[in-house]
Amino acid sequence: MQYVTLGNTGLTVSRLAIGTGTSGFGGRSEQSALGVDGLARLLQEGYERGITFWDAADGYGTHPHLARALKAVPREHVVIATKTMSRSKKDASKDVDRFRREMGTDVLDIVLMHFVTTPDWERSYAGAMEALSRAKERGSVRAVGISSHNLGALQRAVTSDWVDVVLARINYAGTNMDAETERVVPVLRELYDAGKAVYGMKVLGRGSLASHARQAIDFVLGLGTVEAITIGTTTQAQLIENIQLVEDLAPQHPLKARIAQ
DSSP states (O other): OOEEEOTTSOOEEESEEEEOOTTOBTTBOTTGGGOHHHHHHHHHHHHHTTOOEEEOOGGGTOHHHHHHHTTTSOGGGOEEEEEEOOOSHHHHHHHHHHHHHHHTOSOEEEEEEEEEOOTTHHHHTHHHHHHHHHHHHHTSEEEEEEEEOSHHHHHHHHHOTTOSEEEEEOOTTOTTSSSOHHHHHHHHHHHHHTTOEEEEEOTTGGGTTGGGHHHHHHHHHHTSOOOEEEEEOOSHHHHHHHHHHHHHHGGGSOOOOOSOO
16 A cells, blocks of 8 residues: 655555545445444455545535544544534534544544635635634544535635645546546646645545546546545445555656745
8 A cells, every 4th residue: 555645744654544434424324324333344345454544524524433433543644534514613613622532532633624625715714724723732633624525615725825635526427526537637637736735535436437446547547646545335345446456556646846845
């Protein structure tokens, strides 16, 4: 497995993350449906096979599953990303404390504002941004950013001093993305050049490209600007296939030199 440092965060992660939010909404996902022990075992096996990056969210309902996995995996050896739907300072601050309790950890590595769909998010979500910034200053959060679901929102992240990490939808077919692939790819380049950490979701087009997984993963890694990818996994067979593909393809696609740090 190949490992990289995410942007300027200082966080080192595997190029592949285990996603826990397939069809994730309202506190459940296909991964949470595996049960606490079922998903925890999958996360633990992924770790044993080299995956040190776990992608979660409050909306997926998978925090307890990660907490169980952390009983078998050294906390300092994995990077955990999670997400909040709260938009106010008060609610986002409460979320940080609750997330830490739910996962049984003092520090959240990455907290993203989830499902950002408006280009003016810096104004609309200023309260949540302030809460996450304060949590970062206190040391209870290491890095902050957005999970983008709008091209304008993605573009705005390029120039935002607040953003450390961006989770972006990207695949070769333009399926379930913020815009057409040819419009998103240049923005990812701009984010990367600006020193933002970029990791990709919907790499397999929410499953529609699963039969072309090698092509799909090769495309995203080949951009040279997406540092890691998160793929939702529910079975050992899927896990092994994804790991083998990333281990095979990642060395063929070194990340591009950054213009700015």
